[in-house]
Amino acid sequence: MTDPTAAWAALMRVHATLVPALDRELQRTHGLPLTWYDVLAELDEAPHRRLTMGDLGDVAMVSRSRVSRVVDELVDAGLVTKESNPADGRSAYAVVTTQGRRRLRQARPSYLAAVERGFTANLSIREAETVARALGKVLAAGGPDD
Amino acid sequence: MTDPTAAWAALMRVHATLVPALDRELQRTHGLPLTWYDVLAELDEAPHRRLTMGDLGDVAMVSRSRVSRVVDELVDAGLVTKESNPADGRSAYAVVTTQGRRRLRQARPSYLAAVERGFTANLSIREAETVARALGKVLAAGGPDD
């Protein structure tokens, strides 16, 4: 209980058990790998539903280099298009297509339900808020430490 | 703030940023991949400092099949030995060697310090306890849900 790393250990275990379950769920019900869902969700809530590859790599949970490949796959699937940035010839925007948004809207309930079943349902409101706030602080400080 | 998945999203992000940092730290300071550390730690605190491959796969954060390869690597490195179970010819025990325990003892401070810097230091005592307890409940219920 008083083990200072208990919280961290529990976090790793929760992640290890829940992420594969979520991935399977999404893939089974909607044919969407968790990575795709994550990228689509990030793009969907971005200013003009678009993000440069670099920004996408920063905000999503995949490395900068992996973003190129995932976006390529999404383009092949018709869920995303790539547009060039007229102001910067190097930069490339990834933009969600209407089909991509539709797939995202269809998949979101499953995702939320799975998170609810495997995570939120086991927490009280206060606990969920505390966890979110605490981990938010970790993230805010997470930049320089490592 | 009231987003019910905020806690989960934060958890995934914390994991995504902290785990690679931890792995690098361990590998740089002691030449131990995080997977090795995890397996060694689990074995070290097991009843007779030994665990069958299956149990190890359940308790550690690697899949059952991956355990075989990791343990083989640890055996090659002299940190673990494999003993046969006289009561069951199929079963095989992985046992930490004294050298393995020494490496673990040497690495543990670095690991704890890294967790402290990147995680615990940003939380109050009460927050850390709440997070640990809340995630513990998730784990306890984690069996049947997925």
Place this chain on the structure above:
DNA sequence: TGTCTCTGTGTGCGTCAGCACGCACCCGGG
């Protein structure tokens, strides 16, 4: 304009992960 540096991307390559499968072994019924 020419050049030097910095930044945003894409990609070849090695590593690491898990799944599906096969083998060896235990155990119970006929």
Place this chain on the structure above:
DNA sequence: CCCGGGTGCGTGCTGACGCACACAGAGACA
């Protein structure tokens, strides 16, 4: 005795991942 099903384990194969690098464009400066 044996033989069928269940279990623990190792391994071939395939996909996911990130690092290091190469390349193109942008911007500063003379």
